[in-house]
Amino acid sequence: MIDPTAMTAAEINRGVETGEYDPVEIVDAYLDRITAVDPSLESFVIVTADEARAEAVVHREAVRSGVPGGPLRGVPFAIKDLYDAAGHPTRSGSLASSEVPATEDAPTVSALRDAGAILIGKTTTHEYAYGVTTPPTKNPWQLDRVPGGSSGGSGAAVAARLAPIAMGTDTGGSIRIPAALCGVTGIKATYGRVSKRGVTVLSWTLDHAGPLTTTVADAARTLGVLAGHDSSDPYSAAVAVPDFGAMLDRGVDGLRLGISDTYFCDRLEPGVAAAFENAVRELERAGAIIVPVAFTGVELCPDIVDVVASVEAASFHRSRATERPDLFGPDVVDALRAGNLHSGVAYVDAQRARSVVTAGMNAMFGTVDVLLSPTIAGTAPLLDSTRTVLGDNEIGVLNSLNALTVPANVTGMPALTVPAGFDDAGLPVGLQIMTPPFQEALAFAVGQAFQSRTDFATAVPDTAYTLTGELL
Amino acid sequence: MIDPTAMTAAEINRGVETGEYDPVEIVDAYLDRITAVDPSLESFVIVTADEARAEAVVHREAVRSGVPGGPLRGVPFAIKDLYDAAGHPTRSGSLASSEVPATEDAPTVSALRDAGAILIGKTTTHEYAYGVTTPPTKNPWQLDRVPGGSSGGSGAAVAARLAPIAMGTDTGGSIRIPAALCGVTGIKATYGRVSKRGVTVLSWTLDHAGPLTTTVADAARTLGVLAGHDSSDPYSAAVAVPDFGAMLDRGVDGLRLGISDTYFCDRLEPGVAAAFENAVRELERAGAIIVPVAFTGVELCPDIVDVVASVEAASFHRSRATERPDLFGPDVVDALRAGNLHSGVAYVDAQRARSVVTAGMNAMFGTVDVLLSPTIAGTAPLLDSTRTVLGDNEIGVLNSLNALTVPANVTGMPALTVPAGFDDAGLPVGLQIMTPPFQEALAFAVGQAFQSRTDFATAVPDTAYTLTGELL
Secondary structure, three states: OOOOOOOOHHHHHHHHOOOOOOHHHHHHHHHHHHHHHHHHHOOOOEEEEHHHHHHHHHHHHHHHHOOOOOOOOOEEEEEOOEOOOOEEEOOOOOOOOOOEOOOOOHHHHHHHHHHEEEEEEEEEOOOOOOOOOOOOOOOEEEEOOOOOOOHHHHHHHHHOOOEEEEEEOOOOOHHHHHHHHHEEEEEEEOOOOEEEOOOOOOOOOOEEEEEOOOOOOHHHHHHHHEOOOOEEEEEEOOOOOOOOOOOOOOOOOEEEEEEEOOOOOOOOOOOHHHHHHHHHHHHHOOOOOOEEOOOHHHHHHHHHHHHHHHHHHHOOOOOHHOOOHOOOOOHHHHHHHHHHHOHHHHHHHHHHHHHHHHHHHHHOOOOOOOOEEEEEEEOOOOOOOEEEEEEEEEEEHHHHHHHHHHHHHHHHHEEEEEEEEEOOOOOEEEEEEOOOOOOHHHHHHHHHHHHHHHHHOOOOOOOHHHHHHOOO | OOHHHHOOHHHHHHHHHHHOHHHHHHHHHHHHHHHHHHHHHHHHEEEEEHHHHHHHHHHHHHOOOOOOOOOOOOOEEEEEOOOOOOOEEEEOOOOOOOOOOOOOOOOHHHHHHHOOOEEEEEEEHHHHHOOOOOOOEEEEOOOEEEEOOOOOHHHHHHHHHOOOOEEEEOOOOOOHHHHHHHOOOOEEEOOOEOOOOOEOOOOOOOOOEEEOOHHHHHHHHHHHHHHHHOOOOOOOOOOOOOOOOOOOOOOOOEEEEEEEEOOOOOOOOOHHHHHHHHHHHHHHHOOOOEEEOOOHHHHHHHHHHHHHHHHHHHHHHHHHHHHHHHHHOHHHHHHHHHHHHHHHHHHHHHHHHHHHHHHHHHHOOOOOEEEEEEOOOOOOOOOOEEEEEEEEEEEHHHHHHOOOOOOHHOOOOEEEEEEEEEEEOOEEEEEEEOOOOHHHHHHHHHHHHHHHHHOHHOOOOOHHHHHHHHHH
8 A cells, every 4th residue: 555645535535445445554644644743733633543543443344344435435534623523622722612522523524424534633723713824833834834724724734644634614715725825725615505513603604614635626525525405504505516526527628717907916926926827827728718807896805804704703702702801812802802893884784795796706707607816815924924015015914815715705605726836935826716606516627627737736745844853 | 346445456356357347447446545535544655646547558458458467467556665666766754765766666566567466656654664653644443543664554555445455564563563553464474585676675684575455365466476586686585486375265274373372472452362362262263273382582582673673774874874864753863873883793693693583483383383473462552652551561662563573574484464353442453373484375374264254354444534634
């Protein structure tokens, strides 16, 4: 058996189903790599080694007995510590959380288990998913850089091949930002596509759950397991789930891919601009038609997310924040305070402005099939940076990181990020692929066409971190 | 031809289709009655006599030529002055409204016209639908009493037989309150069942559009014309529309009708309590099974509606209210001011509390088919009353009138009101019939069973108002 940590979920599952690979050996390979590498990355908050091995044994026996398995049988996965897993507390990256273990799995976690995937641990999150840096986790490409967030642990873990699949959540970009900064694939599906029950709330009307993976094919396979109506989640959409893999190899021939000079492309770091330009040319060579697009309202998105998320978070956390504000980090305390200061009218205005943005995006999607952009205007900032320079402006790290991801939260439209190369410093760049609602399969087709013509998704950071011992 | 103003919509339509009645004579009969009676009631803000006669001529010719017609061909209807009708300003009962004529009909108005109904005028509304008294309109049963509101003009007009159908809107009870206080039938269908485009907003997440009629059969027929998905209304539900008349004569045999001693029945005026008790016994004699029910959360409804409606109204009216507050009535100015004072967190809390109420109602509907209650705890207050006594408490008129109607707005569930008799003063009492979402046909079946066994729906107020000349 080749090194399982170098495989995709699809490759692991194929080997397990043929009997070539032993699920126990697969799990052990990942656990060993976590032991070796994660002391430097700090991407896991708990490793469920014993449970994972026990589950792997059950799957091994099932394969041997000829019991039919699901599409992820034998594939290890991790979950952001915002997801409930039975028997473990959901700490959500905060001292303010209860230490009482969850009594049942989130439906997404059970769905993955039912598909045969094996939970190997829980990953770090920025406190209550409210931030984009995820301390203490480091970026596996350069340990003095942030992994992004709030699903920074899942981004770092997948990038360092500590898990082939890790679940994240995305309120303003929290799946796509760490995926892009760490050089992996991440999908925020349409709002309501994936159940959020059993996942700690940041902002009910903006939150999404979804996976980070190494390849688009794995993302499509995993979303197929996760997607579907959950009557116990009031935000779940009762919309039929297609076969996300059906169009995977359709290519981009004749597809109209929109590019917006304004908002999405006007403040890029040079390395991001170059990588994005190369990606667009690659898709054009593959047969896509590149179409300049313009639309209205998208510039409202950052302010909309600021107001909506802070007010909803302040509502959700009120009792905790009132009783023990000392248990929260200063950035989250500030954000909750801001949320308490917004008026009801400001909140309603922000919610209503979403329809303006959505109308603008819908009109744009009348002329193209897909919207392409960089996922983030820059690459991973330094761990201790709080400001960054973009064009002529110095702005907060958070603002620089989520500007291009928030439109998909405001509109609820699907957005996939795939690795699109590196800047001169060797830091990953992400390519964002947006589609109209419930057309994730189209985003996967474009992402797969790109990955089939490039090798960015197979690049793995050098994890011989003992050489940089001062960071251990 | 017998007097058309004594007929139901179904009777008018039947006579028009057979050629027995001339649509022009029908329209003229209603216009004549408006001329005679409405100076006392002040229920119309504009009578579209010439347009109505012209349309009636077209329908007359179509019938004579054998052109197939819709289910309301030849039936006059009125609309609350919150609905757009092409060529007329939508004043919404306020001096703050634009005088510019609407360029197109609201989809509900076009649907009624497409079904062959003939617009004869626009009725009064409490200013911007934000109130339950609807000055200057009087209650046709006693001219010193309020007609209810905010669709007070439609309630008074249908009760006085000035129109067989009149459209209303319902944010906290504004269809059902005037229907009950004026002794007619009114249906607030499930949230999203009827398009609200082209209807002035009070509160996006609580507003409903729907008709007032003299009978349940007419309400079912009219809702059949109005219901359906409107892709141009973001709040419209993409849910199939059944034949609302299919179950109309099913009766109530074996149906489980829930009665709640708490909240819905614990603060009734004696005349309402007696009429309600009689209605319940009547339905029991018709074969229904009466089941005591209890549920949680419903007591939150008045506060939820206060917060949600005032914040959303303050958002909607901001520019008007900022620039020309002097153009608003003092009650609406106060309400908008209150809306501006609520925090975003209070608004989110109120919206989230709706799911608590809905869960309680859903659990209750697990044990019964229908919830019965009085529509209002009392009968029509005096025009100049601002406080009323209920039990041991003196409370505001508004609070006394919408307490039992708001749960259907908070939950979005259907609620039908039918006339259920009179109190000792001769003022009408309403019976409210609530069902789970999208089960309006069941509410109609219960209402029809009641109307087929009672004659309250055929009672018409004495409109010889010249005898009370001081009110003219």
